[in-house]
Amino acid sequence: MTTAVLDCAGVGRRYGRRGTWGLRTCTLAVPAGRVVAVVGPNGAGKTTLLHLAAGLLPPTEGSVQVAGAVPERRLERIGFAPQDSPLWPQLRVRDVLGVGAHLNPRWDADLASDRIARLSIPPRARIGALSGGQRAQVALTLVLAKRPQLLLLDEPLASLNPLARPEFLASMFDACTSSGAAVLFSSHVVAEMERISDDLVVLAGGRVRLDGDIDKLRHAHRVIVGPAGWPTTMTAQMAPTVRDASGDATGKWELISAREAAGRTTALARVGAHLVAGPGLQAVEPTFEELVLGYLDQDHSDQDHPQRDPTLQVETSV
């Protein structure tokens, strides 16, 4: 197994001595070359996770390691782009790049100037005079020219209009794949993320609800559509059956969440293998968006228990 660039072991962060936990017992490993999307509602702990990984916050529990050491000792290998791309408004674009050049030993000045020129951002313009999108591009340039091994991008799409997003994502991930860096980025824009991400981490209420390779996660889940309220009112004959590759019934599946609309109930379920839907039920592999939203719909009343227990476990008779 390749060593992880970012290794979080049960990491958590509490704000204040008796305050709320921004993140709890998060275990996560990001190997080189992977692009990991961190998804979750506001206040889920996305920014806390990124700040912990960037060495901006010390963890309250657990540990974070970047390339085998605490992030504070690996600053030259971490590129961090904070949310809303804050930059010194009174400085000019070239001065911001100068700050990067003077503070980073692996700085790639050609990459920085080429990128700024290609985006036709005037180097003499003051940051305060740039549009939000241009500022985001300068901030990303500052991060990329550092040539980091771990890129941490906090809501890189938030300040961009929908038209600029695909182009921004393309340039971002071109740059990343060419350098072979690991990328951890947070977003609540679920669309467009599947195309560029390898792994998915769903955060909610400060806990990891789901993480893994996106394709594998999709194979292991089903969207099951049935009559209204089917998960609770179904009969044994109706119940879905899970069979493994050899055709044996394994008998177990997990209901993640269910949503009722137009007289039908759509549920997301986690299954171990192939699933045969019962009569009146239709099961299909979820799209990326259905997968994410299904987990965000999940009842989080188990917030104080870190295990990703199923909210409902149905034993089916075969």
Added chain:
Amino acid sequence: MSWVVWRQHRVQSVWLLLLTATLCGLMLWVRARAMADVADLRATGCLPGHISGASCQALVDDFAVRYNFTIPAFELGLPLILAVTAALVGAPLVAREVEQRTHLVAWTQSVTRRRWYTAKVFAVGAGLAAAGLITGAASYYLQSPLSDGGVTSSRWPWFFSTALAPAGSTVLAFTFAVAAGAWLHRPLPAVAVALVGLLALFAAVGRAVQTLTPVHHTMPADRGVPSDAWTWPTGAANAIPYHPANQFWPLHLPRCAARPRGCPDRPRLARHPHTRHLNGPANGARAAATAHCHPATVVGHRRPRTSSSAAPLL
């Protein structure tokens, strides 16, 4: 890091340079005028020291009236201007970065937060200390015609605006402001907190200087105090505490203040009951900023109440 510090603070540096030059220019101009007037007094024979008639009295009074303003203007004004400047420079050092959230960028470059802080605080603090030293030296130079030239002989009225004191108070105000900014995350409240803290400390240090450092006493009040001493009237008829002139530098270099045991002569009447009513209630603010010092000899204004004694100016 030095380039970054320079790039972020070069506008401030230019303003600080202009301010220092203005203050020094002002003081040197006043000095040049005072020197000329002292020369005139000497030429008429009214200096040094002997009143030889009503015409000399009028000339000397005229000189005193013209330079009355210098003591309040520079004794109070110089440390105040420097302290406000230092607070305005120091408060945003951390607070504005946090307010603009640029600390997230600054602290995730390849330079540790500790180095970032160290470079910024030491570079900017050194600039402010230099400004304080230069203006302090100019102030020291300014006072010479007003205190050494045979007009008066005391350096004490200028204690907080001359020599090392301006540099010290400037660096202190800067330090307070940086800390308050890091604590409050907002520059303007940090400036206020730093200045209030500085005034409180000045008041406390003023009391400490009075009570912890060696003090000589003389009795009765109007006799035996050297004209170059720093005294404060207590209202008591039998004893006046004073700092002799040779304690000027030990008090400026905070040797005695920090280690009163190391000083040769410890105060015997340190807790004099009347020392707290030094300058009267109307001068409260002034008393705080000047640390309750009352000059033994002043140029013109605030003459000793006892008319029988030789006025120190003359």
